[in-house]
Amino acid sequence: MNIVESVSTSLQTILRTKARSFLTMLGIVIGVMSVIIVLSVGAGAQSLIINQVKSLGSNLVGVLPGNSEDDGPPASAMGIVVTTLKYSDGQAIEKNGCKCIENVAMYVTGNDTVTAGDSNITGTYTGTTANYINVEDANVEFGHFFSEDEEKTAGRVAVLGFGSKDKLFGDEDALGKRIRIGSVNFTVVGVMEERGVSGFQNQDDQLFIPITAAQKLLLGIDYVNYMRMKVDTALNVEQAIDSVKDILRDRHNIATGEADDFSVRSTAQGLDALTSITDALKFFLVAIASLALVVGGFGIMNIMLATVQERTQEIGLRKAIGAKSNQITFQFLIESVVITFLGGAIGIILGALISVIVAKFAQSLGYSWDLVISLNSILLGAGVSIGIGLIFGIIPARRASKLNAIEALRYE
Amino acid sequence: MSKLIEVKDLKKEYGNDEVITKILHGLTFDIDKGEFVSIMGPSGSGKSTLMHILGFLDTLSEGQFLFEGRDVSKLEDDELADMRSSKIGFVFQAFNLLNRSTTLENVMLPLLYTDTPKKERVKRATDLLNQVGLGHRLDYTPNKLSGGEKQRVAIARALVNDPDIIFADEPTGNLDSKSGLQVMKILQDLNEKGHSIILVTHEKYTAEHAKRIIMLKDGLIEYDQPVEHRQIADENGTLIK
Structure with missing residues (x-):
């Protein structure tokens, strides 16, 4: 048969x-x-x-606190708090880093109740630096982004994402109005352009305040969650990474032969790490x-x-x-x-x-x-x-x- | 005439170390090609066991069994299967047809295990069904056939491999007397054409359709002699003499 x-x-x-x-x-x-x-x-x-991630561009370099293997994500990407990366580190990179690094943005994030008049929302706010709009290619629709002075002096100013403005103020003009994040008052100085949905995140629902204000007035911390910097061309990304590593190792007093206490990644490396995480999930x-x-x-x-x-x-x-x-x-x-x-x-x-x-x-x-x-x-x-x-x-x-x-x- | 089966002092016992049941106590006989032999005996006499051994479904415990002059006492399972497939045709009391397959498929079944081309299978099965008078029932399933027709399908199936010998185990046991006689007529005709047949039965009347009776009792041969007054049937199911 x-x-x-x-x-x-x-x-x-x-x-x-x-x-x-x-x-x-x-x-x-x-x-x-x-x-x-x-x-x-x-x-x-x-x-x-x-x-x-690709839409961010290929000339971005990110710095996360905590060491990591080349192809794996650092612990901080998994939600573990590492406090070794400071605001002053970012300032040092801006000042002494490779000339190819055009802008450095630093970030902390938090959640709190945001109130404006009668309306209030529970929202995520981002404490960042004045360079945010340069690094992320974002544009301000009304008013202006906060200045470097306001960034450094914990100015109580806020820039609303397009959607946040809509939720808090509706059709009214928001510029110059007061909002309260937690129990701290901020003045609205700008409203971002509409960006639409990207990935899982609606970028319009953001709310930006100076990083020092977020650290000192709202979160009570002295570290940053991560940094992003823009390199002049994709060709100089390696050079930029080396320069960031040198500065951070020096500032963190890491002896030769010891491992970094931070992770520097280009968009390309980040993509690899993301792919390995999502592959594992799959x-x-x-x-x-x-x-x-x-x-x-x-x-x-x-x-x-x-x-x-x-x-x-x-x-x-x-x-x-x-x-x-x-x-x-x-x-x-x-x-x-x-x-x-x-x-x-x-x-x-x-x-x-x-x-x-x-x-x-x-x-x-x-x-x-x-x-x-x-x-x-x-x-x-x-x-x-x-x-x-x-x-x-x-x-x-x-x-x-x-x-x-x-x-x-x-x-x- | 050349010898088909030679059995010397054949013994069979079943069981494990604790309990041993002796079924056959030493049988000696020969069967020639072209013979029509009945193996008779009451239940428990060992006639089924003997048929299983002669039909390569079982192996003997002691003694000698020659088939066409070849010693087949110590064959392995697959060799036994080859012997069944090429030398033996079985007809059972319960017909043992596949109820979901057609008459034609049932008759072709043994050829599945012999590498026969499909065309050849259909041709041989159709010819044989014509021979047993069922050429008009090729695509019937067995449950639409009468008992006698079923047994005729089973006979066609037993013949399809052109076997050296046909074993019929109580072939009329589930049939009315007329159908039974028709089946016996077919077996007698086959024997006339040269087929060797061994009929296993407990009825003297049925056994007397053969030419020789080997009578078993308690695992021994009681007598082994030719049939004096042979029963002859015709195709209408009536006795001629």
Whole structure:
């Protein structure tokens, strides 16, 4: 009996018991579908994050507190507070750093209630430096950004994002008005231009105050969360990184041979790190989705064992007319593989459909979401479903082949 | 006539170290090519066990079993399967047809295990079904057939590999007397054409359709002699003499 005939015989058997076969393969359908969706949606989300970072430009260098491996994220990127990076470090870089570094922006962020007249919102505020608009290529729509003097002297001035202004003041003019962040009053000196949604963050919902004001008046800290600096051309990024490292090591008194207590990254390196984080997340999700496949596999084994029991007489007959043990094994193995492969194929189709729907939906909301259904994930789905048929089909098939022909013939 | 089966002092016992059940206590007989032999005996006499051993479904414990002059006492499982596939055709009391497959597919089934091309399979199965008078029922499933028709399908299946010998295990046990006689008629015709047949039964009347009876009792041969008054059936299911 060759493989084509075995497959067609199995298909006939499966078609004769449609309902049962469908229920049997349901676990595999759901499992493969989940894997395809996770891979596709994961790749889409990854592209969204990475597109956002890319849109920042290739001539940016970031500094985060805490040491890190070259390809891994520093601890501070994972939300752990490291306090080694200071405001004065940034000033020193601006003053003594490589001429290729055009601007340095420093950041701290906090959450608090923001009140203006009767309206109040709970918002994230960013304490930053006057150079923010140069580093981030942002523009002020009304008024002006706060000045270097205001930055250095903890001036109680605020610049509203376009959306924040709308929420706090509606159509009214905000310039010169007072807002209260927590219990500290600030005067609105500017409103940013509308920037729209980028990535997961609505940049218009921001609110900017001088970094020293945020540190001293609101947060009570003396460190910065991170710095970003703009290099004149992408070609000088390496040189800029070296210069930042030299200055920081010197200022932090790090002896030769000891590790940095900070991490300097270019956009390109940041992308690599982001990719490795999101890859890890993606595979974690795939691993969870794969659990459904394992559950489905046990379902197949269960049904195949029942099938062997039901067809004991048939197995006895086949042996009596000359079937060898391995031919019986082969027949039942092919049958379970055909079931899982069919389930896998249905799962791939459903998974691809749902991925398309998710991508279209995200795109319709204005996200730069790529639809990625890779050939690899399809091959993976198909391969895994065949593999599950083999793994979970072997025990029932071996059991069938080991039946004693005489006893099996008499089995009622 | 050349010898088909030679059995010398054949013994069979089942069981483990603790309990051993002796079924056959030492049988010696020969069967020639073209013979029609009934193995008879009451239940428990060992006739089924003997048929299983002669039909390569089981192995003997002691003694010698030559098939076409070749010692086949010590064959492995796969070799036994090869012998069943090429030398033996079985007809069972319970028909043992696949109920979801058609008559034609049932008859072709043994050829699946012999690398016969599909065209050849269909041709041989169709020819044989015509021979047993079921050429008009090729695409019926067994549950639409009468008992006699089912057994005729089973006979066609037993013949499809062109076996050296046909074993019929109580082939009329589940049939009314008329259908039973029709089946016996087919077996007798096959024997006339040169097929060797071993019929296993507990009924003297059925056994007398053969030419020779080996009577078993308690695992030993009680007698082994030709049938004096042979029963002859015709295709309508009536006895001629």
